[in-house]
Amino acid sequence: MFRILEKRFALSEKGAKSLVKGIFFTILLNLSLMLPAVYMFSFLDSYLRKAFDSSVSISDGIWYYILLGLGFMMIMFVLAILHYRNAYTIVYEESANRRISLAEKLRRLPLAYFGEKNLSDLTSTIMEDATALEEIFSHAVPQLFASIISIVLISIGMFIFNWKLALALFWVVPLAGGLILFSKKFQQKENIALYNIKREVSEQVQEGLETVQEIKSYNQEDRYLKDLNKIIDGYENQLIKGELKIGALVNTCQSLLKLGLASVIIVGANLILSGNIDTFTYLIFLLISSRVYGPINDVFNHLAALLYLDVRINRINEMEAMPIQEGKTTFETDNYDIEFKNVDFSYEEDKSVIKNVSFTARQGEITALVGPSGGGKSTTAKLAARFWDIDSGKILLGGYDIGEIDPETLLENYSVVFQDVVLFNSSIMDNIRIGKSGARDEEVIQAAKLAQCDEFACKMPYGYDTIIGENGETLSGGERQRISIARALLKDAPIVLLDEATASLDVENETKIQTAISELVRDKTVLIIAHRMRTVAKADKIVVLKEGKLVEEGTHDKLIDENGVYANMWNIQQESFGWSL
The missing domain is CATH 3.40.50.300 (P-loop containing nucleotide triphosphate hydrolases)
Known part of the structure; x- marks a missing residue:
């Protein structure tokens, strides 16, 4: 049972057990809410029955009922405290653990996942979705299950008491419940539409914050605000439409329940006239009946909330199901050579970015990755640190496959x-x-x-x-x-990756930092990416990538002599030094 709850509601093992405890104490609290009706039944049975039958004597005095009332109040008070601790406090602890679990999951996901998701989407899942789960689990889920179980127990007792009156009272429940369940797909469709447009609002706001400089620079404030207002208006309309439809549905079901009370009045009156029950029994049944619809109404309200919860649970489950990068947590090697062996990689299926690339970056040497923009230089450097997992081939560090080393252990180097x-x-x-x-x-x-x-x-x-x-x-x-x-x-660290490390520096500071970089890379394995040819000209090895393929490899002098892609890039850049405006 716990496994089912864990999967259904995206709970931890402890959270599933806590949910069961919360349901149990909510059931006890719901049943305790019937104690006032039991109290009234007992009191009226002693004092009101005498009004219908003068031969009946009062068996218990007024002090008995005062003490009984105080006892019932104490029971309800204790159960309310236990219910709060188990249906609220524990849920908040589970919510905190869920956020930590999501953060831990994000920490171990490959960067490819973050390339597919934007910041507002991830923020929405970690903060908003987790908050919604916290609220609904503390105020709806335990109450839903507890209400259903309480209704079953109460209905059994009422059928034993008088099955005809109980049937008159409960015949509307399957009808109203069936209407709610029948509309499940409709409600889910509305919930998904609402959730998606809400995400659009978050994304638009996030985009505005991230690109405010560009928006102001090109005088696009009015256009941006117009688009934002349009999305917000759409969200508002969808929210009103969804709440109106779902609210109307729930209220319709609750109105149907009122027919049950009318049926009890009619059936009860006929049973009195036929002599099957006495007036006192009829009145007591009406008193209890007025209380029994409360838990049923709660079921309808919570069921609608639970259907909305499904959208958020599915998103959290989607994140939890993402494969994480794993491997050995200890790593020792005699050298830090990085070797690419027939490596293929793609960000999207059937769209290769790196194609059958093989080369070795040796310790104590500087290996430069150069080539036209979009050739795969930065991707290759990131693959060397296992920021992504490759599609095929191998990347070795000191002879060990980095795909078998835990990313955090690997990045220590x-x-x-x-x-x-x-x-x-x-x-x-x-x-x-x-x-x-x-x-x-x-x-x-x-x-x-x-x-x-x-x-x-x-x-x-x-x-x-x-x-x-x-x-x-x-x-x-x-x-x-x-x-x-x-x-x-x-x-x-023994391995250094430099991707345009001096791109934002002026000539004076670049010269100063080159000295620092020289200190940084001494006796280490270095992969450097730079568009300035003079930055890589003194590299021990130059690897030229074009359209994801390794097209040339060697020293600066060797590649100049070959008069290929590298030589062409070098000549163009040398010519550019003579340009003027």
Whole structure:
């Protein structure tokens, strides 16, 4: 049973057990809500029956009923506390664990997954979907199951008490429940439509935040706001339409239940006239009947909420079902040569990006990846660090297949400097220390000086403790790039990946950082990507990629002599130095 609940509601094993406990205590609370009716039945049976039959004596005094009432109140109070702890507090703990589980899952997913999903979509799943599950599981799911079980137990008791009156009361329940279940596909369709348009709103807002500079630069504010308002209006209309339809459906079912009470009145009156029941029994049954529809109404309301929950559960299950990158958590090797053997890779099926690529980047050498834009240089460098898993072939590190090494273990051996630098809204010191957790301030500052960060850091209001804003918004492109290089210097890993590491630097700073990079790459395995030919001319090996294929390989002089793709790129760039405006 627990396995079924785990799969159906995207719960952990502990969460499934907690849900069962929550349902159990909710059942007890629902049944305790019948205690006032039982109390009234007992009291009226003693005092009101005497009004219909003078020969009946009152067996229990008023103090008995006062104590009985207090006892019932105490039972309801204790059950309410137990219900809250097991149906709410535990659900919130499960919600926290779910968020942690999703974050852990994201941490172990291949980067290909993030290429297929945008930021607003992932944020929606982690925050909004998890919050919706928390709310519905605390306020609907236990109550739904508990209400169904409570109704069954109460109906059994009422059928035993008087099956004719019970039949008159409950004949509408299958009719109303069938209407809800019959409309399941319709409700799911409305829920999916609502959810999708809500995601569009989030994506549009996210896009506006990320591209605000471009929107303002090209005077597109009015167009952007017009498109945003159109999407929001669509969301509002869909929300109103969906809630109106589903609300009308639920209210219709609840109205049908009222026919059951009318049936009890009619059937009960006929039974009194025929002498099958007495007036007192009839009145008591009406009193209990007025309470029994509460749990049924709850079922209808919660069932509609549960159908809406399905959309969010499916998204979380989709993420949980994604294959993660796994492997050995320990790795030792005598060398750090990187060898590509007939590697094929594609971001999408049947759209190859890397095609049968084979080469070796040796330790102690600089291997440069060059070629026309879109040739697969950056992809090749990322594959070397297992940012993605290849389609076929092998990538070896020191003779070991990196596909069999856990990504986190593998990346302990890599220092990476990409063109797109990511910084955090923290201090310069903390942003550099990401390269080596727990590094002393002296180590951080030493790496910063090698990367020429000391020059601008010392001019900041608080020096290295200055907060640089979201993604380093207070820094220039070159300053951000130097912080990224400082991270790599601090990490001092045996393998270095440099993807346009000096692209954002002016000539003066590029010259300074080349000295730091020379220190960084000493005696290490280096893969470097650069469009400036003079940056790679002194590389020990140059690998030329074009349209995902390795077309040339060798030293600068060798490739110039071959007069191929590399020589053509070199000649074009040399000619460009003489251009003027």
